[in-house]
Amino acid sequence: MKLYAICVYLFLYIPIGVIALFSFNAGRHASQLQGFSTKWYGKALNNPFVIDALETSLMVAFASALFASIFGTMAAVALQGIRGPVRVAFDLLIYVAVMIPGIVIGIATLIGLVTVFDQLNPLIAAIWPDGFMPPKLRMGMGSLIAAHTMFLMALVVIIVRARLAGMDRTLTEASSDLYATPMGTFRQVTLPMIFPAILAGFLLSFTFSFDDFIIAFFVAGSETTLPIYVFSSIRRGVTPEINAIGTMVLGVSLLMLITAQLLLQRGGKKSR
């Protein structure tokens, strides 16, 4: 039994380990183990395409995680005090956002936005003052952030709502019995208790957005995110440079995930 478990753990971690190992290999191929070297990291980090893609990915991940945590938390708090059709509608929306395959979300966002933009662009051009270049709506970083935010908002609502449900209700009641305003209760009682969940939601959202390939593939327009860059490099052939980028990406996600996990567990104990 124990042996079996060890085998499964090896199965889960050997492939990742192999990538990390060969990212430090001086030789070009797996068959040429030639000693330790960080030259592939240097090569990856000096490649302007990689840096460009990395910046785009970081910007998109930060913006969408931020929007998603703010709007998702607002919605989760409001849904706490709502019953009836609005509640049902929101539950359905969250369910749909999580259930529909990412690829369908990507396609829908692409053709939906392109169709809407095609209608709006002539309208904007018509009302724009003469002599100025009218702005043109097109697919790019904005549409990518919007698409990620939509999906991640559903995730944040789920996480924050779970924490709100586990919260001791008598605390907020005590606060309002002691004449705190609703806003005061929220700021001094509710927010500190759900904050670990919000932060965990932010970190998870960041990782999700940073790692997402399929939605970005459809929605990013002419922008290139890091996963899109890696995907097209793999198509051109396996190189040690990809091993280095992959190891860095895995390292960053692992760090964020473990932090999120710790936040959720620590917060969970406190509110019990």
Added chain:
Amino acid sequence: MTHRTRNWLLLAPAGTWFLVMLIIPLTVVFIFSFGERAPSGGVVLAFTFEQYANLPARFAAFKNTMTLAPIGTLSALLIAYPLAYFLAVKADPKWKTILLVLVIVPFWTSILIRSYAWIFLLGGRGIPALLDWVGIEGVRLINTPFAVLMGIIYGYLPLMVFPIYVSLDKLDKRLLEASSDLGAKPWRTFLQITLPLSIPGIATGCMLVFILLMGEYLIPALLGGGKVFFVGNALVDLFLQSRNWAYGSAVAVTLVVVMLITVTVYMRLLNRLGASREDVSIM
């Protein structure tokens, strides 16, 4: 400000966002699926079932998805169950949390990089080269259904372990003791007590994995090399290469409908079996 207005204001940004980025786009896909392909590459609005009548042209993609997704789900289940059992029943409680985190964490990291790892392992200079060296020559692993299955199991194993672990962990251990006190052999205790009580976990795990597999694109694209393609690969081809939006929309709508039907039938079956689905959060 009343409670009502406050709640409305709090819901407004999320609601608007869902409307613009989810409802409208999905509606557009639905409407376009009844349209016709415009000569310029766009869509001419119409009300025709022509695109749906054309679906058999992509039959192979649906067939591949509907065979490899269940096979992948079952294989993941067979590998995951003993591990979940070990974690819930046999593992030292001191190490339980860390061992569990170690299972889940890979699932949240980039599926792209994790699939790439298998290209590296199964490709010409990986395991085949190793086999060559020990005398087994001419083995081809990459770009086969086997490679895709490996990628699927590797990618989705963590998602299968967790719900099963949760249902086994909740199981009252005194039941197992009672069973063995009454003289039941271990395998009998397992078949008559442990397994039936873990069905909710198995059901949740299988459903999660199956749903995600139906929309899979990356694993077949990277490890199947164009030979083993899923509906997701057909969709990318239709939208990004041949730019046939009307037909692509019909394929996308069909995928979602097939998914909904499968999930509904599956849930009905489970309810009839008397097992209730439980909500298991993955993080």
